[in-house]
Amino acid sequence: MIHLILFGPPGAGKGTQAAFLIQRYDLKHLSTGDIFRANIKNETPLGLSAKSYIDRGQLVPDSVTIDMLKDEVERHPYGHGFVYDGFPRTKAQAEALDAFLAGREERVAAMVALEVPQEELKYRLLDRAKSSGRSDDADPEVINKRLEVYSSETLPVLQHYNAMGRYIGINGIGSIHEVTERLTTALDPILA
Numbered sequence: 322m323i324h325l326i327l328f329g330p331p332g333a334g335k336g337t338q339a340a341f342l343i344q345r346y347d348l349k350h351l352s353t354g355d356i357f358r359a360n361i362k363n364e365t366p367l368g369l370s371a372k373s374y375i376d377r378g379q380l381v382p383d384s385v386t387i388d389m390l391k392d393e394v395e396r397h398p399y400g401h402g403f404v405y406d407g408f409p410r411t412k413a414q415a416e417a418l419d420a421f422l423a424g425r426e427e428r429v430a431a432m433v434a435l436e437v438p439q440e441e442l443k444y445r446l447l448d449r450a451k452s453s454g455r456s457d458d459a460d461p462e463v464i465n466k467r468l469e470v471y472s473s474e475t476l477p478v479l480q481h482y483n484a485m486g487r488y489i490g491i492n493g494i495g496s497i498h499e500v501t502e503r504l505t506t507a508l509d510p511i512l513a
């Protein structure tokens with residue numbers, strides 16, 4: 322199975338590009354943010370505990386997130402593979418994913434990272450808030466917190482896969498189509 326990590330800060334365009342990637346490479350989209358939001362909507366115990374973190378711009382604890390992710394992967398044994406969107410977001414999550422895949426004699430194919438400067442991200446998130454209905458997008462303080470958490474807790478994941486030679490940086494500025502083209506150029510040789 323293919324295990325592709327789509328990486329990038331909040332507002333970089335991961336959800337948008339994931340929709341393209343799953344079509345092109347016949348993969349399943351696995352977004353931890355979407356799974357949490359579905360659980361919040363359905364008022365499950367997982368949703369109730371995740372909500373308090375998400376509303377403050379903090380990460381949901383690793384133990385909860387890692388178990389949820391593994392369950393989700395195991396629920397889909399027959400497909401071509403997955404695009405991970407929003408996971409791994411900490412070094413511990415990356416190590417847990419690597420160990421989990423190693424246990425299946427599989428590994429991360431690549432980590433593609435959408436690169437977008439901070440000022441542009443803030444603008445995009447506030448703009449997205451108008452249509453997403455996401456309260457974590459509407460509050461500048463929560464946005465700042467998320468960007469801070471990204472720098473301190475999530476950037477080490479980039480270094481982790483870079484050291485393993487799996488990191489591919491993609492310029493995330495430009496039209497959706499332009500970014501899609503860059504992803505295709507980088508990934509076709511590996512996945513197509």
Ligand code: ADP
Binds near residue numbers: 354355411
């Ligand atoms: P964005 O990329 O715009 O921040 P996401 O939908 O990926 O949005 O995530 C929304 C929120 O869900 C995050 O701010 C965080 O609180 C929580 N979350 C998502 N994925 C993870 C993860 N892998 N580990 C911990 N918390 C997560």
